[in-house]
Amino acid sequence: MIRSENGYFGEFGGRYVPEILLPALTELENMFNELRDDPTFWQEYVSLCQEFSGRPTPLTPLRRLSQELGGAQIWLKREDLNHSGAHKVNNALGQGLLVKRMGKKRIIAETGAGQHGLATAIVAARMGLQATIYMGADDIERQYSNVFWMRQLGAEVVGVETGARTLKEALDEALRDWAATVETTHYVLGTACGPAPFPELVTYFQSVISQEMREQALKQIGRLPDEVVACVGGGSNALGAFSAFFDDKDVALVGVEAGGISFEKGEHSIRMLPDTAEPGIAQGYKTLFLQDEDGQLGDTHSIAAGLDYVGVSPILAHLSQTGRVIPESATDKEVTDAFSLLMKTEGIIPALESSHALAGGFKRAKSMRPDQHLVINLSGRGDKDIFNIARAFPQPEWPEFLKREAARCQKQVDAAKESN
């Protein structure tokens, strides 16, 4: 596992927050430092993941697809099979254990695609905690099914109307809530970003992915894979998939960012490639941020709400500079192609976020030899994306159905009103 030096990874990381948040971050850091080397705590966490979320998730060979592409043997680490449908629940469960130790009764979270919000709402319901989830108003429109479930689970979902109304603003708003409630509330930050110790803490919990992957590869392949590929939004699934391999120099680690529509400013969310993001300090930490010359954080775009973020984990920013992590990107178009290919060839419905890893991984696999092995971290499943996918593959029967369904729902809402 990678360790920070006082919260820094190379020049990145740190803790740049309003004074009011420092005591809670120090408390969290102290608790984390005590628990991280305690094998019984790790065991408690792994058992919880097992009994509640179905871990270990399988390592699935893609035999038909590998043959069709004609390059390396491709494997999927199936984080999509987690309860809640994505890797996000690992971190939410882990932080839930910390909340229990802290004795706090309320948790808050930011969410982009809604997967982290959903995971947090699930953990809150299971532990009997109150939950408030901040989500950009535009993301709410893009990922309404997750909003629906969060509310059904009993969480309060607050739409954030400021700025570009996406993940960045949701994170700002969660920090504002925390500044007012820090003594009774824990902030379940969803990715390996933000002020120390969050990048390290989230990576620690998500590293369960690569620890399993390593064991499974040794058993199923007979050796370590040649490459591990993951998509990078904030960076939590990538760090989860990479962290057990940091010392295995022969295992290439590839992070695929959202190439969006084009390389033009505001049309992508690429932070680690040249001529994109620059070092900056915001949202509590130092990393590569998409920003203008005045240091104003920039606009981003991705077909996947979960990758649409202006910064990136300070750990990945550092590792991309040292060369340990290879940055790549995939455009919206490449992503939907990879999505279809996996679905039709292997019968697996991936999330659009994870489809970035597929697009990047398939491209690399093609240029590799058949005796080589490449593992793609399938961070989430795609059924939540039904509305976006329907937009990416337009067909007349879908809007027709929605009209009929809307009419049916309206009728029931009206009837309920009358009987009141």
Added chain:
Amino acid sequence: MFPKQNDRLQVMSHAVVGFPTLDENEKAIAGLVASGVNLIELQVPFSDPVADGHTLVNACYHALKNGGSVRATLDLCAKVSKQHPDASFILMSYLNPLYRYGLERLFRDAAAAGFKGMIIPDMPVEQFEPHMPLLDELGLAPILMVTPNTPDERVARIAQSARGMVYVVSRMGVTGKQTHWDDDFRAYVARIRRYTDLPLAIGFGIRSADDLKALTGTAEVAAFCSKYIEWQRDDGSEVAAQKMKTLLTEAELV
């Protein structure tokens, strides 16, 4: 300049550079000075102001569209500090715009523009410490924040690098909501006084003449910012200045 300990309470107010427009900033500041305000924060608008409530978040958003920036803030200060030699101007900014500008260059340019102090909510004292010799040489005061939950040993550390005054955040949370000036608050102020002889500026939640009266005798400075920006937003800068004058009269501060 900054008040001294036990000076009578004075109000510090605010401009978000570019809100409502860059031209209007100059007029609004003239109005504040004419109303009797001599401490004015010039805020560099930022895309992600995490310590601010909605009034200032929205003002930042508009200010950025109207050309608010670090450069514009320095230019504005150069002008208004000449026009109003009796007023002190304080640079308020989140860290990233200043970091991008280059911190050392910024400190020199800010001092040259006439700024007397700086408030940077997301720059902790540890980050200021290496810059203290330069800041002292330039006479640019880091106005550092303490909060109700800041432990004693940290208050002591903050007090060591604080210059000009100490910014006492009155309560938990962000700017723009009411605070209660109760016994807990007075005990908190007394706790901070044990670590510093600097005057104390109280900020967050000061929204009326009653608030100012409650603080008279407790602190030397009261930051009256979000409410003033709301006046400016709703009624324009001229009326906002009149309201400021009425406020100071009602609070018996002029």
